[in-house]
Amino acid sequence: MITHAQGETIGQVQQLGSLLDKLHELGFPEPWPFVLRTVLGNAEGQMNLRNNVLHDLVDTPPRHQAALVLQIALAVLFLGEEPPARTGSADSGTRMPLPWNAAADQHLSFPVPDRRAHHFVTQYADMHDIVADLTLPSGIPQSAATVLHTARELLRHSYFCYEFSTVALLHALIAMEIVLRAKIPDSGTKPLHALIKQGQENGLLTERQTEFLHTGRKLRNRIAHGQRTHSVMPPRWGAGMLTTSFTLISEVWAAQPTPPTTTDTDEGTGI
Incomplete structure (x- = not known):
């Protein structure tokens, strides 16, 4: 959250940690402030799952972590809502909404075509043709190949869930960061913008590639911070953007950094 400068008052950036500290003020009931801080926080002993996944600081998260995040997301959506009427005494416990319990009797249907997909394709088989040219670059790290494979499958299955196209693009950008970390020495936990700058300075990235990566980085940040969560794109548009990412x-994986320039000046004489 950004507060712009006003007169002599400087601008400020309110990051996730400070927002988590305000959950009690906002009326979030326990244990959710503790749960959210544990999962999203950056202090010792906390998971910081969002940062770790987006910046390739962890391998594919296990299923129990994915289930935990989904459960938390459902809980946050329903916090503050009046829970469904319960049977039994009104004093039997704190009335706290538990959406996954309320939906226990609901059965998820088998995937059905998203009606929006039919504006662009007539059947699921058409999606195979759209992603056919998205071949995994040879030799890249296995972690990057896995993420790119997931991106391609997400786009293919946007036939059933149209929003998968946006998630596919996000995964392709994550794969790009994996490759940068593998190619840039001492990348450590540097943020993506620092990796891009270092890659440009050492000749690994061209101006065109640098410009594309900064554009992708800004888009990824908007998605990650909830500013573009409902964006969708037609299948062939998504395939075009993924093709650019794959290429x-x-x-970048095939490129070699430019060695530092040297001169013939004699170090002893300065000539």
Whole structure:
């Protein structure tokens, strides 16, 4: 959350940690402030799952962590809502909404075509043709290949869930960061913008690639911070954007940094 400068008052950036500290003030009942801080916080002993996944600081998260995040998301959506009427005494416990319990009798249907997909394709088989050219670049790290494979499958299955196209693009950008970390020495936990700058300075990235990566980085940040969560794109548009990502990853993986320039000046004489 950004507060712009006003007169002599400087601007400020309110990051996630400070927002988590305000959950009690906002009326979030326990244990959710504790749960959210544990999962999203950055202090010792906390998971910081969002940061770790987006910046490739962890391998594929296990299913129990994915289930935990989904459960928390459902809980946050329903916090503050009046829970469904309960049977039994009104004093039997704190009335706290538990949406996953309320939905226990609901059965998820088998995937059905998303009606929006039919504006662009007539059947699921058409999605195979759309993603057919998205071949994994050879030689890239296995973790990057896995993420790119997931991105391609997400786009293919946007036939059933149209929003998967946006998630597919996000995964492609994550794969790009994996490759940068593998190619740039001492990348450690540097943020993506620092990796891009270092890659440009050492000749690994061209100006065109640098510009594309900064554009992708800004888009990824908007998605990650909830500013573009409802964006969708037609299948072939999504395939075009993924093709660009696949190509760029292949180029960067094959590129070699430019060695530092040297001169023939004699160090002893300065000549």
